Amino acid sequence: MSKPVVTRFAPSPTGFLHIGGARTALFNWLYARGRGGKFLLRIEDTDRERSTPEATAAILQGMEWLGLDHDGEVVSQFDGAARHAEVAHQLLAEGKAYKCFASQDEIAAFRDQAKAEGKSTLYRSPWREADEGDHPDMPYVIRIKAPQSGVTTIKDQVQGDVTISNNQLDDMILLRSDGTPVYMLAVVVDDHDMGVTHVIRGDDHLNNAARQMTIYEAMGWDIPVWAHIPLIHGADGKKLSKRHGALGAQEYQVMGYPAAGMRNYLARLGWSHGDDEFFSDAQALEWFDLNGIGKSPARFDTKKLENLSGQHIAVSDDAALRQEIQAYLVAAEQPVLNDAQSNNLERALYCLKERAKKLPELLEKAHFVLISRPVEQDEKAAKALASVSDGILDELTPQLQNASWSRDDLEMLLKTFAEAHDTKFGKLAGPLRAALAGRAVTPSVFDMMLVLGRDETMARLTDAAG
């Protein structure tokens, strides 16, 4: 029996949840949830300068929209500072770490010189082997004693075995001179304390893993399973970042993509399960595995997102879709639908959801059922309406009075009516569409009649003929 899986998403709250972070969170969520494990959320807020509560809120909101629910409380890394320091001091006491009194200026000067001479900028502290008696009364940082020979191999589930010479490792700082812990220490302690078994994160951390392993080893802790996933690049192939066209997850909600479509697209970006492209959450949960993750960076492709988005809208449950549309309107800062509109919308969803790629598009096509008489014509509709004489609509309306209100019968009736007037239904469709919806882009005329009902249909036609 293997240990239950525990994964975590650990964003730093320095901005919104961008699309790359969202995918990392998704992968962690899928991996844990797909095997009955736990998915934890930890905010890496040890950088007090750059962390903001607004960013934390934005990240939480983004995750909520994507439906990535986490187990337990949100952990603040900063809150664990005392524990992190405790570990640093334990290492110090065990001789696995040491006090370094080199000043930042001193180190910076060393680096500048090394760089100028084209030499390694790896800083070797002279205090590593210093005698305690020689310690000055000055502020110091605590550095770990990293191994200086041999190699460290990161057994990565995505990248394979990555071996790094230990002489590339520096004695990284554990505790700053003000006594606060540094990220590299904090992640390791937190991941260990939280029982994280699988670390799935961006491959910008791949090299860090080697450094972090020295802490695991010094503490005698089990090393988690590593999975460093490639970053997402922008459409131009450049790294996607907050400064480079990366949008927050929430912006995609505002644009009207359904969360399910977003999850599907993001899951498929950098991960594959054979040729499966369009799948449900249940399938993703069942299929997701580390060995399906690709090693090269992927680019974000809006067209494909739209396609998947449309497919998900099409198969959405009506009631759920109705809810999601309201949530979308809130996110987009638009007025939500009142109960009557929302009810009508749900009744019309059957003929709406297969023709929209995004929620606003669906709403636009739902216009006919959201408005009440008199129907205002937009420019194109007005034109279509003008192309037919009022007489025809006047003539049609009475025939609807006793018509059987089913799709087939209405279709029959209108085709026959068109023929009787020496025209084709196609000629009639435009004006009818305009009369019923006031728009040129709508669901089928028959579906609109069905959804609107006989009375409303006749009233709108009469208005238009009027």
Added chain:
RNA sequence: GGCCCGUUCGUCUAUCGGUUAGGACGCCAGGUUUUCAACCUGGAAAGACGAGUUCGAUUCUCGUACGGGCUGCCA
């Protein structure tokens, strides 16, 4: 500079030494059609480059090029 990672159609990807290199999105052509969407048929489109290993390389190894990452008292 040093170290690490990556490279299959425009894009996302399949392939785990032997395939006419498959699928999807997008694109082009045609069809259907009641607008939009959808749908049907067909088409163009890829193994970065160079060596090596092998009977045989997209697949394994090395080199080059290009891209990315790390190299902080940031995360």
